[in-house]
Amino acid sequence: MTSLPATNSIILSLEHGWLTIAFNRPDNRNALSEELAGELTSTLEAVHGDRSVRGITLRGNGGVFCAGGDLKSFKSNFHGDAGTQNAVIASNKAGGALFALINTMPQVVLVLVDGPAIAGGLGMVCCADIVAVTNQAKFSLTETQLGIAPAQIAPYVVQRFGLNTARRLMLTGARFTGAEAVGYGLADFVVDDATGFDAIEAEIRNSVMRCAPNANAVTKEIVLATPHLSVDDMQNFAAKGFAKCMMSEEGKEGMASFAEKRKPSWAT
Secondary structure, eight states, X not given: OXXXXXXXXXXXXXXXXXXXXXXXXXXXTTOBOXXXXXXXXXXXXXXTTOTTOOEEEEEESTTOSBOOBOHHHHHHHHSSTTOOHHHHHHHHHHHHHHHHHHHHOSSEEEEEEOSEEETHHHHHHHTOXXXXXXXXXXXXXXXXXXXXXXXXXXXXXXXXXXXXXXXXXHXXXXXXXXXXXXXXXXOSEEESSGGGHHHHHHHHHHHHHTSOHHHHHHHHHHHHHXXXXXXXXXXXXXXXXXXXXXXXXXXXXXXXXXHTTSOOTTOO
């Protein structure tokens, strides 16, 4: 069983194969400080290879999901003597590695958003498999209004919104609410308030638990590869993924359970 890291800025709960990660620095609007980002990275890396962990929920405590990067830290770290271009590049690439990790986790990633999800916070939302928001949730990409670029989150914003909408949102800093999030293609579910998340999360968990964990992991690999491969390469990549599943113990169990008209061993 996975050993979760000790954390200060996030609260971890692993129950019945589902890991909940709650950002817990509402005093800093759950900003992506070096500590919070490091703890989130360590946690995700710890469960990455553990197929007993079937899904992950990301949410924020204190009525805020995440206000993006820690601007106070940016100012102190990069606008003084320490603010060399190489240091900025290294820090920005570390943020990019976190977004890539969320995007490619083998487990199903569910994000629940109540309150603001701004800049990098919205970037994390765009990396999820499934998104539920409250009507009161608030979204915007504010980087260009501060004289910086939404650099590392740009691929995931495009992935979620499509190129045209992503360009408009990033180049204007446009704001929108949870009530508008479905129309933008960001949210899969909208609820009146955070109490409505319980039913949505329970439904998602139940559905995921009926799916084979390795099959889900391979499916995510195939889905994420589709924009980047030629038709021939995609066919080959998908065929190898299918064969990997079919020949695995999981695949054999799935076929046997179908023939024997019973639940497969992973279904709970």
